[in-house]
Structure formats: C-alpha cells, structure tokens
Amino acid sequence: MTPGTYLKKRRQAAGLSIDDVAERIGTAPHLAQIDRKAWIDRIERGIDPISADVLATLRTAYPFIPTIAWRLLDRPRFSPEDFSPPRLCRICGCSERDPCFLPGPEPRLCCAWAKEDLCTSCIGKEFPDEN
Numbered sequence: 001m002t003p004g005t006y007l008k009k010r011r012q013a014a015g016l017s018i019d020d021v022a023e024r025i026g027t028a029p030h031l032a033q034i035d036r037k038a039w040i041d042r043i044e045r046g047i048d049p050i051s052a053d054v055l056a057t058l059r060t061a062y063p064f065i066p067t068i069a070w071r072l073l074d075r076p077r078f079s080p081e082d083f084s085p086p087r088l089c090r091i092c093g094c095s096e097r098d099p100c101f102l103p104g105p106e107p108r109l110c111c112a113w114a115k116e117d118l119c120t121s122c123i124g125k126e127f128p129d130e131n
Contacts, residue, residue: 001088003072008044009093010064013100018044024061065098087113091122 001009011021022036031039040058042048050073055066068086086095089111094100100111100121111119 001072001085001090001093002046003050003069004044004046006069006072006088006093007050007058007064009089009091010098011044011058011062013092013094014062016062021058021061025057026060027057063098064093065095068095068098088117089119089122090117091125092119094119094121 011018016024018037018040019033021040022033025036027036027039039048043050043054043058048054050069052066055069058064059066068088071086088095092100094111100119111121114120114123
C-alpha cells in the first residue's frame with residue numbers, strides 16, 4: 001500500500017469525501033477550496049510529496065497514524081526482504097494502533113483481524129474508487 005492510498009483509505013473510513021477534507025483544512029499559503037481538493041487528490045494518487053506538514057494538516061480533518069504513513073514512505077529505502085510493511089486492512093487502512101470503532105457517545109472497539117489484510121469491520125465491504 002502506498003502512503004497516498006493509506007491516507008485515502010483512512011479518509012474514506014472516516015466517512016469523508018475530498019470535498020469534506022478540503023473544507024476542514026487550512027493551508028499556508030491559503031489555497032481556494034478547489035485547489036485544496038486538487039492537492040488532496042494529488043497526495044492520495046502519489047503525485048504530490050508527503051511531508052510532516054502535509055500529515056499534520058490532513059490529521060486536523062481525520063484520524064490516522066502518521067508513523068504508518070512515514071513507514072510506507074520509507075519503503076523504497078529497503079530491499080523487499082528487509083521491508084516488513086505495517087499490518088493494514090486493505091479496505092479501511094486500520095491497524096493494531098488505529099482500529100475501527102463504533103461511533104457514538106461512547107465509541108467501542110469493533111474490529112479484529114479476519115485475515116492477514118482484512119479487519120472484521122470490513123468483511124463484505126468495499127469503498128468506491130472515487131472520492
């Protein structure tokens with residue numbers, strides 16, 4: 001999984017579209033919402049670089065673990081036999097450190113591992129490829 005794909009999956013798991021995130025974030029220098037949408041899309045597609053500032057900005061809009069994104073970014077520095085990717089759900093991108101929770105006044109943990117790359121919350125679920 002690429003860092004951009006991880007960020008996209010965590011955004012989708014939070015129930016947010018690119019429009020939603022563009023409305024929630026601020027940029028310096030200020031970008032119009034249409035430009036913020038395009039920027040988020042380019043990040044998720046791996047076109048624009050991801051930095052600590054990018055992760056901090058996106059984290060104001062939805063939850064994810066920045067160290068997972070960094071680990072995925074560092075992948076090219078490792079040979080295939082030396083890289084052990086973080087365990088992530090292929091649908092929502094959750095991990096042991098960032099599991100799925102049932103929303104509500106008292107959120108409850110609701111996922112475990114069904115398969116090596118699938119959490120129990122995502123069995124039978126697929127997110128659309130667009131926003």
